[in-house]
Amino acid sequence: MRDMGVRVGHWTGEHTGCTVLLFEEAVLASGEVRGGAPASREIELLDPLRSNTGVDAVLLTGGSAFGLAAADGVMQWLAERGRGVPTPGGTVPIVPTLGLYDLDGTGNVPAAAQGYEACDAAMAPFEPALDGPVGAGRGATVGQWRGVTLPSGLRTATVSAGPVTVTALAAVNAFGEPGPLDRGLLRPEGFAAGGFGRNTTIGVVVTNARLDKVECALVAQGAHDGLAKAISPVHTRMDGDAFIAAATGALPASVDVVRALAVEAVAEAVGDAA
Template sequence: MTRNLITDIPGIRVGHAGDMALGSGSTVIVFDKPTIGSIDIRGGGPGTRETAMLEPDYTVDNIDAVTLSGGSAFGLEAGAGAQALLREKGRGFRIRDAVVPIVPGAILFDLLAGGNKDWGRYAPYREFGYEAAKNARADFALGTVGAGVGATTRTLKGGLGSASAKTQSGFTVGAIVATNAAGNVTIGSGPHFWAAPYEHNKEFGGRGWPAKMPPNALAFRSKGQVRENTTIALVATDAALTKSQAKRLAIMAQDGMSRAIYPVHTPLDGDIVFAMSVGRKPLPEPIYALSELGTLAANVLARAIARGVYEATPLPFRGALPSWKDKFG
């Protein structure tokens, strides 16, 4: 069965946790087996956990899970929660009798999106990470869930999106993303998504391009200040890749943000793409096949960004941004 989710790739499960009254949450992507991965960071204000080791020249190759979370720097604690759940299951990097689950993560800023952030001494994100990892499964919700609870764009509610597709040679590529962009995912003030040329089966409304491009479509407009933004994503494939090839996949997948968000990769954002290889079947050759894989990853990420905004619902707070469906549906 094709779900049009990143979990169309066997060996990947996704879980969410969050609190609507808080206006924030976390998402955990759990890999059934230790997984090779890398990362590409393009935004000027990123927030990350355990990402240096994802570079090809570092020692640890295998990842157990990845967290995407709201909460700004507080949300990095979601990784500790996911790590606790995995440790209970005996998962992790083994050094004699010690077992350390490897859980990189990234965060977005949603502290000003509404909700009661007066959580006391300790933020709730560690518990969100544990609960999300515990809830991880193949079928999962999109929109205002997990890391997408407090996500926004300049004009519309942001959200958690996912999509998948196959290459001509049969490899699957999937993406999951929490879109909290300084820019817009729609063209001008209308309902048309920048990602429209890549849409499959009306997955985000089927509106296509506007009949005429609005005159102000390319004007620079931004929602907020430094670190009030950030789009965080993960792409994955069932092709067997080296760490260096996963790095190239992450770099190419970043083009999906450029196809779906305008403007993007600004000093106001912290845009990040993780890339993971969960497969055992090698590419038929290392250059052309990886190029095809990366091109498709960018397309799938663009679709996931639009889909997350399309599926979002507004937060129940006065002054909250409208959802796409409330405004245009």
Template sequence: MRPGSTNSLTDVSGLLVGNAEDHRLKSGVTVVVCDRPATAAVKILGGAPGTRETDLLEPENTVAAVDAIVLAGGSAFGLDAASGVQARLRETGRGFAVGDHRIPIVPAAILFDLMNGGDKAWGRYPPYRELGYDAAQAAAKTFAIGSAGAGVGALTAGLKGGLGTASTVLSDGTTIAALVAVNAVGSVGFGDRGHFLAAPFEKNGEFGGLGLPATMPQDADHIITKLSTHEPGGATTIAVIATDAVLTKAEAKRLASAAHDGFARAIWPAHTPMDGDLIFALATGTSGRAFADTDAIALCAAASATMARAIARGVYAATPAEGDVLPTWRQKFGDAPR
């Protein structure tokens, strides 16, 4: 298995990604726009999710495909971003046809970034609807990671979080890719070290190439969280796992479930009562390949590994900004001996 040409979600043909952010606010929005409606599902394993239009993604419900997926900061206020994305898609004639009307189907999930040092005095209405519109308008094959979009104000235990992405091409040519905004309660490293928990899955030094520690730190089993380190509150890691394979809604939900293993391999602890950890799955079907049960094992394993890589990349790529309450990975570990 190898990364795709851009090592990003847009290696899955039929998908574009757009970011919009407000650096004074220290918050933003990331949008995945589907060229054509894509089969979608969702799996929520965190205890504190914030969502819009996720019920329709259940396999037994009518609508089978979506036009876009939104990942946003802002806690519940950030759910307004989906309205902005809908507005942009409606302008272009996208949406589920009902009589003479078209209704863009845009599920969304949010993370909590209200206490990260940004100015949240936005007046009567929060800015997320406009940020959603701008992110959808900016959707392209290339996009920024780290302190961008939904990851611009994200934090983890002891470090800034960020927006991460990664891709994998299987031996038969099928592509699977992840996009994630990392704002976890837990830690992404071994104790107070620069080594990432996701190290076993790293490709081509994509998040520093440190590998695993030469000897396992004695504090590797210590539970390090935002709560234990008295850091700013708020949490949740939200993500998209996507493939160009042909999947049903039920198969897409199984893919989302498997991708949660990537959370557990890259963040510890994950799926806590304080996190709203959630993964959307998208299947564009552009490869034309359907999967038998035995093939699906490889696809699900790759989903887990690719998600773990994307999480580490998001934290590794974060950049410092005025008013930050936590350091970036490079600020804390970039010049440290290992």
């Protein structure tokens, strides 16, 4: 993703982790939450009605709501480098953060130190692995809707139309699973798995096109459309599915084209989790 001005870094623990996307300069971004049980931080400012005009990084993290504290380390790392919104008291880095549920009862969750470490890792001379049980995808699983737990992880895909490119990066931790819905497993009284599972698919789509904040919101909607193509059942009350869309480039492009690419990129990335 470095060709689009994005550096990616992970901290990977035994059962959890976090993944940071550092932008070379603040970029326009928006997002959308469709799942019923989200864990997030600084998402409201992505609304096109809010005054924010750029984000410095995006963090995807395990640890459920506890893992949101990893964003403190990302903010510290950026502030030390003068990144953020200037204020009389110093710069304030803008780091929207999405969390997924991978708690294992040990109390080990990403914290500020791990967010900081992920930023350091993003500055390594090589691009890290973007697929598999790494970073925010370390503890990801799928399939609880039918009473099983299948390993998953972080997934990525890039699609293009001419010079316009969209890359999707997702931590696939869904209550459902990739593939078509087996309707025979649905019961009127509810899912066979019953209660709360290890759930939520979170991700980022990045394009080299020039978009405004409203258009980024439309692309984030497209990311969810891609998720709906790949996961069944999707956006359940047990999930906190959320996507952020960021535009890093100056390439003119129709938002409808970028949104269509986002749909395909997310569907391709998440579908590979099967």
